[in-house]
Amino acid sequence: MSDSGSSLHLAVALDGAGWHPAAWREPGARPTELLTPRYWSDLVIEAERGLLDFVTIDDSLGLQSSSRTESDRRTDQVRGRLDAVLVAARVAPLTSHIGLVPTVVVTHTEPFHIAKAIATLDYVSSGRAGVQVRVSARPDEAAHFGRRTLPRISLDDLSTPQAQELIGDLFAETADYVEAVRRLWDSWEDDAEIRDVATGRFVDRDKLHYVDFEGRWFNVKGPSITPRPPQGQPLVSALAHQSVPYRLVAGSADIGYVTPHDATQVREIVAEIRAGQAAAGRAGETVHILGDLVVFLDDSAPAAEARRARLDDLAGSPYVSDAPVFVGTPAQLADLLQEWHLAGLSGFRLRPGTIPHDLEQITRALVPELQRRQAFRTGYAAGTLRGLLGLTRPANRYAAV
Amino acid sequence: MSRPLKQIHLAAHFPGVNNTTVWSDPQAGSHIEFSSFAHLARTAERAKFDFLFLAEGLRLREQNGLIYDLDVVGRPDTFTVLAALAAVTERLGLAGTINSTFNEPYEVARQFASLDHLSGGRAAWNVVTSWDAFTGENFRRGGFLPQEQRYRRARNFLQTAGELFDSWHGDEIVANQATGDFLGEPDAGAFAHHDPDFDIAGRFNVPRSPQGRPVILQAGDSEEGREFAASSADAIFSRYATLTEGQAFYADVKGRLARYGRTHDELLILPAATFVLGDTDAEARDLAHQVRLQQVSGQTAIKFLEQLWNRDLSGYDPDGPLPEIDPDPGEHTIARGRASVRMYRDPVATARQWRERATAEKLSIRELIIEVTGRQTFTGAPATVADAINDLVQADASDGFILVPHVTPGGLDGFADTVVPLLQERGVFRTEYEGETLRDHLGLGAPRRTGEALRVAS
Numbered sequence: 001m002s003d004s005g006s007s008l009h010l011a012v013a014l015d016g017a018g019w020h021p022a023a024w025r026e027p028g029a030r031p032t033e034l035l036t037p038r039y040w041s042d043l044v045i046e047a048e049r050g051l052l053d054f055v056t057i058d059d060s061l062g063l064q065s066s067s068r069t070e071s072d073r074r075t076d077q078v079r080g081r082l083d084a085v086l087v088a089a090r091v092a093p094l095t096s097h098i099g100l101v102p103t104v105v106v107t108h109t110e111p112f113h114i115a116k117a118i119a120t121l122d123y124v125s126s127g128r129a130g131v132q133v134r135v136s137a138r139p140d141e142a143a144h145f146g147r148r149t150l151p152r153i154s155l156d157d158l159s160t161p162q163a164q165e166l167i168g169d170l171f172a173e174t175a176d177y178v179e180a181v182r183r184l185w186d187s188w189e190d191d192a193e194i195r196d197v198a199t200g201r202f203v204d205r206d207k208l209h210y211v212d213f214e215g216r217w218f219n220v221k222g223p224s225i226t227p228r229p230p231q232g233q234p235l236v237s238a239l240a241h242q243s244v245p246y247r248l249v250a251g252s253a254d255i256g257y258v259t260p261h262d263a264t265q266v267r268e269i270v271a272e273i274r275a276g277q278a279a280a281g282r283a284g285e286t287v288h289i290l291g292d293l294v295v296f297l298d299d300s301a302p303a304a305e306a307r308r309a310r311l312d313d314l315a316g317s318p319y320v321s322d323a324p325v326f327v328g329t330p331a332q333l334a335d336l337l338q339e340w341h342l343a344g345l346s347g348f349r350l351r352p353g354t355i356p357h358d359l360e361q362i363t364r365a366l367v368p369e370l371q372r373r374q375a376f377r378t379g380y381a382a383g384t385l386r387g388l389l390g391l392t393r394p395a396n397r398y399a400a401v
Numbered sequence: 402m403s404r405p406l407k408q409i410h411l412a413a414h415f416p417g418v419n420n421t422t423v424w425s426d427p428q429a430g431s432h433i434e435f436s437s438f439a440h441l442a443r444t445a446e447r448a449k450f451d452f453l454f455l456a457e458g459l460r461l462r463e464q465n466g467l468i469y470d471l472d473v474v475g476r477p478d479t480f481t482v483l484a485a486l487a488a489v490t491e492r493l494g495l496a497g498t499i500n501s502t503f504n505e506p507y508e509v510a511r512q513f514a515s516l517d518h519l520s521g522g523r524a525a526w527n528v529v530t531s532w533d534a535f536t537g538e539n540f541r542r543g544g545f546l547p548q549e550q551r552y553r554r555a556r557n558f559l560q561t562a563g564e565l566f567d568s569w570h571g572d573e574i575v576a577n578q579a580t581g582d583f584l585g586e587p588d589a590g591a592f593a594h595h596d597p598d599f600d601i602a603g604r605f606n607v608p609r610s611p612q613g614r615p616v617i618l619q620a621g622d623s624e625e626g627r628e629f630a631a632s633s634a635d636a637i638f639s640r641y642a643t644l645t646e647g648q649a650f651y652a653d654v655k656g657r658l659a660r661y662g663r664t665h666d667e668l669l670i671l672p673a674a675t676f677v678l679g680d681t682d683a684e685a686r687d688l689a690h691q692v693r694l695q696q697v698s699g700q701t702a703i704k705f706l707e708q709l710w711n712r713d714l715s716g717y718d719p720d721g722p723l724p725e726i727d728p729d730p731g732e733h734t735i736a737r738g739r740a741s742v743r744m745y746r747d748p749v750a751t752a753r754q755w756r757e758r759a760t761a762e763k764l765s766i767r768e769l770i771i772e773v774t775g776r777q778t779f780t781g782a783p784a785t786v787a788d789a790i791n792d793l794v795q796a797d798a799s800d801g802f803i804l805v806p807h808v809t810p811g812g813l814d815g816f817a818d819t820v821v822p823l824l825q826e827r828g829v830f831r832t833e834y835e836g837e838t839l840r841d842h843l844g845l846g847a848p849r850r851t852g853e854a855l856r857v858a859s
Binding site for chain 2 (some may be wrong): 031037117201229
């Protein structure tokens, strides 16, 4: 690892009023402002005040739902959201150090459009862009595009051959997508713009490259229309719960978000991803593996438990998540983070149960606690997201050596 | 009794990927860095312009099978830049070209609705149809659509997007923390659209934005384009910035509005225009000539000629006479990804006209190209330019102009400092923004709905 000592990386996942479905009913919540620029800039500025590495901004191509396969008719939860790339761009000029990582759905979008959008996010943020790639297997989201139909798969059917084939295909398409996007980011060499008045040439066309990506799902000719972004390669990240997406992280991503429930699982998942990296020929590359946790934080553990219970009552059912749910004090959370960090995680992406309460618990209580333990930075020492994560600027794959 | 003075609308176009943009000038900055976009946007807002406009490109242009390298090459993503500009401006409209051929309505509608939310109601969409299989090679959809299908797809795309914008009525989010009702309507955002181009249904996931939908701009000049604008656009970009041509276009397009139940002021005519300012008219004319020489170098002149001739003319001397040979007939293959190729319906006849003119006026290739590829729309001292703009608007040759500076990013500064105050003194241009949204600036009322949006019976 190129980053120093025992310092762990810390990100926060932003979505609506927080990850608990009743979060919008908390006293400090701003449920009528979820679609305003002020709301999002306030959250990201708060995260930057806490010196966090980056924020992710969640997104989907369908309306939020309590079902994983279709939209619902519930009226008691937050519905409606904004395009995450645009939200990230909107807050970029208002912040100066924190990384900005919007989610993009790759299943129904164009790699050419996304490559230039994330490259441009890197320009408007002066080198702080990343992206979280997400697969969409929801039939209702496919119906919003009308270009393909996806079968309805329930959680109980995930092990059937048909479901496994579909999942395998969607993730293989995602790997192709990331490869096409990465080639587009490299399709301009850094010094392609020459402005040579003597010859009248604005660019040296020998430093622009066709990417010629040809795959099973799409072809992309290139080059990009947007020059190589400040970081060269913005950071690609993905959430992964099982072996197929672990292979995507190992083969294609710079950051994987994983959901172990104890230190033993941490070691198993990290080992599987590291083995996958080696199999993909990326053993020498840094892939950060961050643990995802939903957090409910208060000064005392009983207070946090009581708050979660109150939210569950409002929601009408106990909150469950794909990620482990931590309920307790910032000091207790710091203990857990350090234990799992030692077990092999680079750091964590915390999903605040409620916003702003749990976000501020992270930035104003957890971070100082980690700093006291000398486990987290006390100031931003790098200007780019790659720099914060201890990653160097990659060479361009097309540049003649 | 004379009618009251018309108020002028002004917008700024970020200099783009074409030879109008002078990159060789010592004052020319980056066409990619955000600071350049922020500078032009702040200048436009300081001058109380209606909006800033960004064009789009989806494939680098080629000529003779090689990437074109004489003009500015490359640009950032439209939506991303506009969203970032929303953070550094407060009132300025934010307009972007987004193509309807290599995008899908659900995605574009949610991007524009998001931009409208994130800018407090300042988004505008220049709807264009696209190009060709050359551009399609960058997209999943690939492929080429014949002109009539491109317009059909564009109409259906806009219709579909309109239904998505209207799928939320604006009152669904109640967010009552006491009762636990976030939505007042369980099927908010429900839509279903079926036509030969789009067969989609579901729930739109961006609630109604401040303007309801973005302002719709349109730029086509064909018969289909004019009808499309008359039926569906809030403003049209035209190429006709002179009195006679402008008045003819203005009368034609405005005359089509009644057929769609629309009134005269529901569609603004905004020609693109360039300008060169000097302390005196004579100084401005000298400067304008220098700019034309920067815009049309010898190499650029040859490349222009090749686009009409549809063949390699690299052996010709730009300071010499035009080629004696005729253009290559048939499919245009020499220049790809650029609009100018389509401007000449009959290349052989155009080439003969050019040769006759060059002979009669003793013009070299470069001089001829400088003559035929246009001149500065407005040249003169600030008072001269202010008068020219005002005269054209009052004479119904346009409702205002989209100004294209030739230098990035400071090319609008002088106009903002000298011409705008004169227009304000004459009482034909705002001194302060009166409303919050771009629709307010343009004097457009609330948007009409595209028919009653679907509400699923519960």
